[in-house]
Structures are given as structure tokens and as C-alpha cells.
Amino acid sequence: MRKSLSLVLALFATVLVSSAWLESAAQPAKGKSAGGGTAALYTKHCAKCHLENGKGLESLKPPDFTDAKWQASHTNAQIAKDIRDGKDTMPGFKDTLSAAQINAMVKHIRGFKPKAMKK
Numbered sequence: 630m631r632k633s634l635s636l637v638l639a640l641f642a643t644v645l646v647s648s649a650w651l652e653s654a655a656q657p658a659k660g661k662s663a664g665g666g667t668a669a670l671y672t673k674h675c676a677k678c679h680l681e682n683g684k685g686l687e688s689l690k691p692p693d694f695t696d697a698k699w700q701a702s703h704t705n706a707q708i709a710k711d712i713r714d715g716k717d718t719m720p721g722f723k724d725t726l727s728a729a730q731i732n733a734m735v736k737h738i739r740g741f742k743p744k745a746m747k748k
């Protein structure tokens with residue numbers, strides 16, 4: 630009895646670990662369509678708070694970039710300004726990223742739009 634229980638636990642742990650690995654391995658490929666360089670910058674500077682999927686770390690309460698309402702209520706100029714100057718807990722990136730990189734980042738964030746909105 631004991632033995633089979635530990636076998637089940639070991640199996641369960643293996644499934645958990647491998648699905649987490651698969652998920653992280655699958656992520657970088659997704660951003661590629663938005664331009665490899667920008668996706669890499671996003672991963673480096675933004676993903677620790679906004680996550681690779683754009684939904685963001687819940688504990689920080691950042692906006693959900695995949696939310697159609699959020700996308701519709703923000704202009705490109707606003708998004709670019711907030712990336713440059715920062716907002717509350719988010720640091721500004723004007724010393725880290727060039728204006729061109731910030732504009733590319735705005736496009737990358739638009740790339741999180743739900744499919745129904747992309748036309």
C-alpha cells in the first residue's frame with residue numbers, strides 16, 4: 630500500500646515538473662513573430678513582472694495586456710510614455726531602451742491583443 634502511494638506521488642511530481650518545463654520551453658517561440666530582438670528585450674526587461682504571456686504577475690497588479698478592454702483604452706503614445714517614464718512600481722526605461730526600441734515594445738504589447746481584435 631505504502632509503496633504504491635509513493636509511486637503515485639513520484640509520477641505526479643514528474644508530470645508537474647515536465648509540464649512546467651514544456652511551458653517555459655514553448656514560450657520564447659511565441660514572441661518571435663513580433664520580431665526576435667524585441668521579444669528578447671521583453672523577456673529580459675519586462676517578463677519578470679509582465680510575464681511572457683502579457684498577463685502579468687498577479688501580486689504586482691500590472692495591466693493584463695491580453696485584455697481587450699485594456700488594449701482599447703490605451704493609445705500607443707500613452708503606452709510609449711509609460712514605458713519611458715515608468716508608472717508607480719514600474720521603473721522607467723528611457724535610459725535602458727532607445728526610442729526605437731520603445732516603439733517596437735509598444736508593437737510587441739499590441740501583439741498580446743486577443744485574436745478577435747486583430748484585423
Ligand code: HEC
Pocket residue numbers: 671674675676677678679689690691692703707708711712716717718719720722734738
Ligand atoms: C518591476 C516590475 C515591472 C517591470 C520590470 C516592468 N513593468 Fe510594466 N508595469 C508594472 C506595473 C506594476 C504596472 C502597473 C502600473 C500602474 O498602473 O500602477 C505596469 C504597467 C505597464 C504598462 C501600462 C501603463 C499604462 O498606461 O497603464 C505598460 C505598457 C508596461 N507596464 C510595459 C512594460 C514594458 C514594455 C516593460 C519592459 C521594458 C515593463 N513594463 C517592465 C511593473 C513592471
